[in-house]
Amino acid sequence: MKKRRTRTAWVLLLASLFLGFCETSTVLASQATSYTYTLDDNDDFVRTQDAYLPERTITDLGLKNPQDLFIDRENMLYIADSGNRRIIKYNIHEGRVEMELAHAGFTTPRGLFVTEAGDLYVADAGAKTVFRFSKEFELKEAFEKPDTPLFSDTNFEPNKIAVDKNGNMYIIGEGVYSGVIQLSHTGDFLGYFTVNKSKVNFSEALQRLIFSREQLENMLDVVPTTFSNVFLDHQGIIYTTTMGDFRNAVKKHNTSGGNMFKETVFSISENIADIYVDMQGIIYSCSTTGLVDVHSPSGELIFSFGSNQSNMDVAGLYSSLPSVAVDMDGNVWTADGDKGYLISFRPTDYALMVYEAMALYEQGLYEESMDKWNEVLRLNQMSVLAHDGVGKAYFHAGRYEEAMEHFKVAGNRSYYSEAFWEVRNAKIQKVLPVVFILVVVLFIMMKVVSFLDRRKRRIKNAKEAVSAQIAKLPVLRDLQFAKKICKSPSNMYYEIRRHRAGSVVGATAIYAIFFVIYMLYQTKKGFIYQYVAVEDMDIGGIVVGFFVLLLLFILCNWLVTSITDGDGTLAQVYMIPAYGSLPLLVALFLITVCSYGMTYNESFLLTLMLLVGAAWSIILIFLGFLTVHDYSGRETVKSIILTVIFMMIAAVMVVIVMIMCEDLYEFLYTVGQEVLRNVWNR
C-alpha cells in the first residue's frame, strides 16, 4: 500500500512524459485504458482482471468545470455544470439533453441531489444557498444560512448535499470543520450529523510535549480532516467521504452518525472527492486524482481503476475527477473536471459475477453463491475475494477441507483455522480410539520389557553404553552438555569457566543448529502461524540480522567485560549464549512442528512455549555470564546493559561507515564510468 502511494508523485511526474512505450507483460490486448487493482492477501494493491471498460464519451455538452453527477431512478443523469452556472438533465438511454436549468441565483452550483419524489436540491457555495426545484425545474425553496445562534459563527457555503425522505438536508459546507451540517426540511439547523476527530501525529505530539506555550500558540491549530462529500442511498443510509487519508476515507453511518464499518476501509488514494451507492449497496468513490474505487457493502475494497494523466485525452485517464455516479444498469459515470467531458464505464462480466456472488452470499444463499464464486474463479484464479467467497460458502456447507484450500489462497487465516479445527476434530474422533489403544499397548509392552530386563539389565546397559558413546561424539557431546546446563546452570558454567568443558567448535555447531531451526521457525510454520510467506520475506535481512546481532553481542560483551574486570575470555563469551540457547532452540522447533496441528484456539500454547523457552534461555545465559565472569548479579545486569549500549553505538558506527563506503563506491563508480566512456568509449 505505502509503496504504491509513495511512488505515485514520482510516477505522475514521469508518466506525463512517456506513457506510450511498448508492453513487456504477457497480456497485450487489454480493452481497458487503465489497469484494475484489488487487494491481495497481504492487503497490497495488485492488478487484476479488468472490471470496467470505458464505454461512452460525451464531449459535446460544453461543460465547464462540472462538479457533481447524480442519476435518478429514471436513469436521468444530472450534471452540476458549475463553470456555466447551470444544471443539465441528460437522458442516458437516448443520448440527449433532456432539460437545462440556469437559475439566475446560481453562482457556483457544485452539489446536487435528486430525491425519490423528483425534487432537485442544488448546493451553491458561492450563492451561500441550497435551492430546491421541482421535477419540472421550478424553484420551490431557497435555504440560506440558518439564523440560529448555534450556527452564527459558522460559514454557510454549501458544497455538497444529500436529502433524506423527510426532507432533512445533510450538507458539506466549505471550510466547516465541525462536521456534516444537518438542516430540517424547513431549513432549521438541527446540529452536526457526524464529525471527524482531529488527529495528532507523532511529531505534533512530541511538539506539544516539549514546546513552550508561545511556540504552541504559534503552531497552526490542528483541525479535524474535512468531509469532502455526502451521499444517501435508497435505504436512507448516509455515507461520507473525507480527504487526507487513504484509511477510512469512506464511511457508512448509522442513524446516530457513527461509522458502521468495523474493519479499516482502504482507498487507493487519499483524495477521495465523491461517493455513490447503488441499489445493491455497492459503494463507488472517486479521487480527484482520477481513480475510482469500488467497495462492498461491508467496506472491503473490490476494485480500483482509472488513472491520472493530464496530457492526453484517453477515456478513463483524467486530469481531474470530481464526481462519480452509477446508473440503473450498473454503468459508472464520471466527469473530467478540467476537460469538461463525461466518460461512462460498463462493468465486465467478471465484475458483474463478483457483485452477484456477493449479493447471494449476503442473502445467505451459500450454495448459489458458491456456484457464482466458482464462475468468478474461472475468470480470475488469483482473486482473493473469490477464493474467500468460495471458502466461506464451502465452510457454511460443511465442506471444510475444500474451504481450507480456498482460505489458504485468500490468506484468510482465521477462517482457515476454524475450518481446520473442524477437520482436525473429525480426524481426532476417527483416530482417537486407535491411538488410545496403541498408547496402552505400548505402555504395557514397555513395562513388560523392563520387567523382563530387570535381572540381566541388558537393555539398560546397552542404553547406557550408547549414552556413553554419544558423550564422546563431538556435537552430540556438546548438546548433552547444553542439556546439563539446563538442569544445573551454575555448576556447568563453572566447568566452562574452569576450561573443563565446552568448546568453540561445539558452540559453533550449536549456533549452526540454532540458525537452521530459527530459519525453519521463520519460514516453515504451518499456514495459520506463518504470517509472512517466504516470497515476501527479506531472507538476506533475516540471515544477516541473525549473525550480525549475535557477533555484535559477543564482541561487545567481551569488550565490556574486559574493562569491567570480567574473567571470561572471548572464547568463553562465545560459548555462553550457545550452551544456554538450548531451551529456546527446543521451543522454536516444537512451535514450528506444532504450528501444523494447531488452530488459533491453541495459540496460547505456542506463545507459552516461546515464553518458557526464551525465559529459560535468558536465565541460563544470565547465569552463564554471572558464573564465567565471576560477577555479582548486579554487575552482570550492568555489564549486559553496557553491552546493549555498546551494540547500539557499534551499530550506528557501522551504518555511518557503510554510508561512507557507499558514497566512496558511488564516487569511484562515477569516475569509473566517466573513464570508461571517455577512454574506451563503452
Next chain:
Amino acid sequence: MSGTGKKKKIIAALVSAGLLLGITTVAHAKTYLPTGRDTKLPPDKVTYDIVKLDAYQLLYETNTMRYYYREDRDIIAVEDKRNGYVWKTGADVAFSADLTAAVKAAQTPEEKAAVAEPKEASMNATYVGIANSLVTVEYYESDTIKNISSASKDGVSSKLVMLNDNPATRRLDVDFSAIDLQMKMYITFLEDSIRYEIPYEEIAGTGKSRMASVLLTPFLGASGGEAAYWNPETGEYGENEKKYMTPGYVLVPDGCGGLIRFADNAVSFTEYIGDVYGPDLSTETYYTTSRNDAVPLKNPVMPVFGIAHGDSQAAFVAYAESGAEYMEIIVRPDENKKVKYTWGYPRFEYNLSYFQVYNKQGAGYFSMMAEPQHVDVSMTYTFLEGDGSDGKSFAADYTGMAAAYRAHLMEQGVLTPLNKQGDIPIRLDFIMADAKNGLLGNEQMVVTTAQDVDDILNTLVQDGIQNINAGLIGWQKNGETLTRPDKVKYSSKIGSSGDFKELLSKYEKQKIDISYSREMATINREMTGYYNTAAKHVNTWYVEVDESMILPQNVPVANFSRATPKKVAAWTKNLVEKLKKTSTSITLDGISNILTGTYDRDGVDFSITEAIALYQDTLAGVKNDLKVNLVNPNMYLWKYTDRFLQMPVGTSQYVFETDTVPFLQLVLHGTMEMYAPYSNFSFYAQSDILKMIDYNMSPSFILSKEPSYYLADTVSSDLYSTEFAQYETLIGEIYNSVNSVLSKVSGYAWTDRTVLEDGVILNTYQNGQDVKYVVINYTDHTVSWQGNEVGGLSAEVISGEGVR
C-alpha cells in the same frame, strides 16, 4: 487489380450498395448506442462545387489527376478528374496582415471586395504559414520548439524546379534562411498519387543540427475552420463565421485502426500522436521509464494514415516508404490549441532533447543529440474516389484505404496471398513456468509440464478441434523471466529435452504445430549482465523500464532493460539454430514489436534503421528453416510472418476517436493467419466473439495445467486465469462459434465492410463469382437483412443466392 477481379468487385459492390437499404429491425429492445469501440454509420455526403484554380498553374496531368501549383502560397492542388474533387496540400488562406494591406491599398469598394479574401480566425501568421505549407520544420531554440514552414511569411524562400525536363518530377528547394537550413524536397506526380522525398544527405546548413522534425502537408484534407468574411455593404470584415465543415474522418493506425471524425468540438482536446512502431526507448527524454496504472497506448504497427471526405466520395491514404521508424502520425482535433480545424499529418523526428544524467542519483541537464537521426523521408499519398463500384479504384473510405495500402504492400512483395480453406485455426499458448522468490534464491513455479501439454492437446483433439497450433512459454529452466532468451536448458520438472522432442514430433504427425515461444528483446539483471548486452540511451546509460507499479511487490525482478539489436538478432539466430532440429516453427515476441537503438559517446552505435534491416535479415533466415509466429509484429516483418498473434482489436481510446475499424485486419486478411488476443482476459464476452468474426480473427487462449494462482508471485502474475480445466468447455464454444461462420468464408477475399445500422455490420466476401455476406449483429435485438433474420448478439453467413 486484375480485370476479372475488377468485374467481381463491381458486382459485389453494386449488389451490396443496392442491398444496404434492405435492413429492418425486427424487434427493438433498447436503442443501441454505439461507442468508440464500434464502427458507426458512414459520414454525411460532402457537398462541393467546382473549385476555381485561377491562381494555380497546371504542372502535370495523368488519366485520373491534374496537378497544380500555387507559387505564392506554396500549395499543390490535386484535381481528381473522375469526380472533380480538388485536394489542396494547404489551407490556401491569406495572411491577415496581407489582407489588411491589400484592402487598404484597394481604391474602390469593388476592388476591396475582390481582394478581401476570408480572414482566418484562430490562426496567427505562424499557423497560417503551417496551414499553407508543403513542408514545415520544427526546430529547437534554447529549450523550446518553434515552427517555420515553407510558406512562412518571413525568413523562408522556396522554389519549385522541374527535374530532367520531366513535368512529373519536381523539386522544391526551400531555404529556411532564418535558421540557416536548406532542404530539397523531391516531388513525383504519379497516376493517382504524389510522392514526396526528402533525402537526409541533401539537407544543409547549420540549422540542420537543431532541426527537431519535419511535417509534411499538415493541412491536406483538414476540415473545419472559422473565418471573417468581407461585407461589401459595411466595407469591413464581419463577425467570425464557421466555415463549411467537410464531413469525414481521419483514419489512424491506432491498434487495429481508429477513425477521428471531423466535429465541431466543445472541448479543447490534446492531439493524437501515433508513434509508428512504438517509441525507441533509447531516444526518449529520460533513460528510465516507469510503467503505471494506465494501460500503454497502442502503437501503430504500420506507417499509414488517411483522410476521407464525405460518404465514399473522396479520400487519400498516405504511407511512408522510408523513414517510418522515425515517423509519428499526428491528428489535431478541432479546438486543439484553439485551432478550429481538424488536421492530420506525418511528423518525422530528427533531433531531440534528452536528459543527460551524470551520477547515480540522477542529477543532470537537458541536452540535444550532436547529430540528428538520419531520416530519409519518403511519403506517398494515393487519392481515392467513389465507393469502388466502378471497379477502377478503391473505395474512398477506410476499406478502400486498406485495399490501396494492401495493394501497395503486395506490389512490394511484403504480403503474398495465402490460399487456405476449411476450418479456421486456433492458437493455444501454454504457460509452463516462471520464477518467484524462494528461501534459497529463486524458486521455479511449474504450472504445466510437457506431459500436461500432451494431455491437454489430446483432450482437445478428442473434443473435435483439429486445426490447432500451440506455443510453449516458459519452457526453459527457471521459466520465462530469469532465463536468457537464447539459453536452451531444460528442467526435468517442466520437461526434459527428450520429453519436448517426443511431444513436438508426436503432434507434428497430427499436423498440430507446437512451437517454442520466447520474448527476445526484454532483459533484466537476473537474466544477464548488461555490459555489451543492454541498449544504451542517447545519454549512454542503460535503458531501464521500472515495472514495480504494475507487478506484485514480491516478484524476483521488476526492473527491465532492452537488449541491443545485435544481441536480439544473435540470440534469435542462436535459439533457432538449437531448436530447429526438434521444431517446425518458432514463436517470437519482442523482436517482432520492440525497436530500440543503442548509443555510445560518439552518438548512434546501432540505429533503429539498422535494427530493422538486421531483424529482417535474421527473420528471413529463420523463415528458411521454420514457420514464424510473431506477436503483434510491425510492418517491416510482415514478409516473414506466418501467424500474426495477439492482433490488436481496439484503439487506445482517445475520447475523440469516434470509431474502431479493422483496418489492420483488412490489410492483412488472406495473407497470414490472424489471431485475436487471448480470450482469457476481458475478451471472452459474446460481443468479443462477434468481434473475432467481424474482424476475421481466429481465437487464442493461454493455458496451464495447474491453477494460475501459483504464478501470483511471479512476473507472470497478470495471467489471472489459465487453468485448462476451467477452459475446456469455453475453448470448444468459442472456437465453434467463430469457426461456424468464418470457415464458410475461408479462402474468400474480404471485399467490403459496411455498417447497416448502429451495431449491425455487413462484411462482404468474394471468391470468383461467388459472393457471401456475413451479418454481425452486436445489438440485443433481432435484425432482418434482405429477408434473412439475424438474432441479437449473433452472426450469420448469407450466401449470394440468399439475397433477394
